[in-house]
Amino acid sequence: MSQSRKRKKPAAASTSARTSSPRKRKGGGGKSRRKGLRIWGWLFKLALVGLVLGAVGVVYLDARITSHFEGKRWAIPAKVYARPLELYDGLQLANGQLPFELGLLNYRRVTGSKLEPGTYTEQYGRYQIATRGFESWEGNEAPRTLKFMLDHGRVEGLTSGGVAMARLEPAVVGGIYPAHNEDRVLVKLDQVPALMIQSLIAVEDRDYYNHFGLSLRGIGRAFWANVSSGSVQQGGSTLTQQLVKNFYLSSKRTLTRKGTEAVMAVLLDFHYSKDEILEAYLNEVYLGQAGKRGIYGFGLASLFYFGQPLPELKAHQVALLVGLVKGPSWYDPRRNPERAQQRRDQVLQVMLEQGVIDKTQHAAAVKQPLGVIKKPQYEDARYPAFLDLVKRQLKQDYKDEDLRSEGLRIFTTLDPWAQEQLEQAIDQHTNQLQKSFGKRLENLEAAGVITASNTGEVVAVVGGRSYRYEGFNRALDAQRPIGSLVKPAVYLAALEKGYHLGSILQDEPLHYQLPNGKTWSPENFDRQPHGEVPLLHALANSYNLSTARLALDVGLPNVVSVLQRLGVERNVMAVPSIALGAVDLSPLEVAKMYQTIATEGFGNPLRSVRSVLTGNGEPLQRYELEVQQRFDPADIYALVYALQEVVRSGTARSVNSYMSPDLNLAGKTGTSNDQRDSWFAGFSGNYLGVVWMGRDDNEKTPLTGASGALRAWNQTFSRLPLQPLDLNPPADLEWIWWDPVQQGQVDSWCDNAIEIPVRRNVVSEQKLPCGSGGRLFNWFRGLMNNERR
């Protein structure tokens, strides 16, 4: 509300004062009778002028009132929601996930059989949940009572009136606020419990339904109360006056303002019904503060203090909110609980006296604790890094102002459980690593992204170790060399060129002449060549020499082409060092790249928003699932098999001490030059996760991908409800027993035989006899390799 507009009325009043004063002086020296007549004449004219001016003022005020009241009254911030938890038979939940999700929504655990929305019972894994319902893109999710068993994290026997699935309402995880930081959740009058309205009227304005905007009785009562107590106890303002004051006027306490307020209150009452004014009041009133964000209206206050929607509130909660109107900061139940309780009981007393509640209700309510939740469920940007991603996606389609004022409802893909597991894992492991490395590892930072591996929905984003604070969002904005994470692109290019997992690579020193005359001489991490290695194991163990040779053999432009088809949009130079990860990407970009592998060669855009509804719940926009095939399924199948080998026996073996090998997880460690970056990217049948660790100043760390990022990944994934990664072998793919030394098919019992998936017709059908002596040679070499490592 603009200040300039508010001041116009007092200005009009002072004009009339100025016109009158000089004339008074003029008539200063005539005869007394004539003078008296003249004065009367002047006074009459003056009154006329005043009347006209007053009428103009009233018309002006009237216009202001109607225009504001009928236009858009408030700038409503967009609300950002997490994904709703969908419950159905066979759904796998992580250990502790359901209580977490219920807690996030402030469902109260109760006993007994009769459930109200927002409550649940649990006994030996048998759940009964009364949901609250919500409006979604797919239509209304009606409130209902669900019954099901939770057996080892699996939902079984779900019934809810015929439909075998149900959704809990999505948690609000943030908002996109207008500049003045007023936040509110609009409520319609019929959503407000009658108890609340009655109590508010009993406490603030008893004659509300009978007066004309002003209440003489109210003023009289206030006057009496003030006189008898000798101090200003009551204001005597009606709800209408309070609304006018908040809506249109500055908070200065002047007499003219009081007058204007009274006139406007009468006008408001004249124009609009009591219910319309009351509804506006309920949404307008200021009820608290959370940092920069002002809490306005009872709808938001209910979520802010109790974590429950307004209709669920009981008498003692209603009394607390009604009491807050008098002074949200003075009676703040979080900071001044005792004062708040006194005020609440005072309100309850009035409710009793006015017959809003009876004696038993009163007695029960007074016994209740304040019941205020410690942290508001409706916390401002609890997951700022994720919110950042959402805003960036929305900015492509919406004006900033619309996001801040139209009350849009934004349904995102955020999975709060996955998000918090990632946060905790990054927190714990960065702390642990710093502790164990001491001075060698200071100012460690980290970031991570988790997606649904089949659909590209982003479910979690952590932008740094201070993940509750908005700041540099490393998950989106830190572009760092990805090290060995690039290798799958090299091997994929090789597979496309006719290599297979059993091809032999030379892991031998390499000196490559660069165009600028310099020589490129990469080295293995252990600074040792490994001789002849099958392609499968070169990738699993992340050998540099063989990979560099392979990349040069396959052709760098082909590697670049694969990177682009994997979803890397950045311009990548076709220089030899890309084969070993001289490509700078953000964790989100890495996620996009690995997403294409996890989705079996189909690129799908990473999405953080599913749909947007208007403030009234009307569908506005949906972001649909899209896929685009970019690779041959047989090549991807072989690559994924090799990435599973990384976990089975390669650089990410430690995964197996956290999760069952039956999950067949796939992944890749990454370590950049001088160990400045520690990466891990890996996926199950349903989730893909990327974790980065390093320093903002790009200094060296003692970490590798396996000793840094992988640890946090392991902990995160071990707490997610994982599905095994079982890919269907494409029709043109076959499993063969292969002897890499002889480079031919052999029988399964031969010494060197490894079983690998290859595309049909890539290798000769001819079967060779077992090679001799291979086992001795290889076992021995294996041991020697071990020694060196």
Place this chain on the structure above:
Amino acid sequence: MWNKLTLAMLVMWLGGCAVAPTSTVEPPQRTGNHQGAYEPSRSGSVYSTRDSGYGSTSTQGSQPSTGYVAPTPAPSSVRKAPVTASYSENSTGVSAADALLREGKTYHQRGQYANAANNFERAIRMAPRSPALYLAMAKTRLALNDYNNAIQMANRALSLLPSEGWGVSDARADAWTIIADSRAASGDRRGAEEARARAREYW
């Protein structure tokens, strides 16, 4: 050095004693619950990957002093998804997703394509690897004249179908027909012919 050699001999001997590796090592029975307190077996033998004789991986973490016996070189224990599986255009493997699929198909028949697509996408979140859902989605995209996405959804369905099994051929034919129709509708006549030929292979 001699220790190493002795160990190598020991390993060789043990390997030689072991029965020729003819069958894959069966992974232990899954309880169906993967998350949470997974205890890796201490000896490492239960879950240890029976790696090939090639490469160095099998002896990782071996501790000669504790009498660790290196695993016999054996075929990889990777569980391969079954090559044959039956396919039904009405089944996703998750009953709730089946219900959404059925309802979605009804929407589709009534011409309510947006609702149908909503249902399929919601079902895909429950059963993300169901070819039936992608095939249904492809048909709806085609009905919405969204040809490129129709083709891509059909491709995705093809990639998710098992190699062989009941109903798989029909599903392939179905997918290729959608691709042919989409290509034809977007003016790619030759591509449409090729796709139709592919479809005929499976009839």
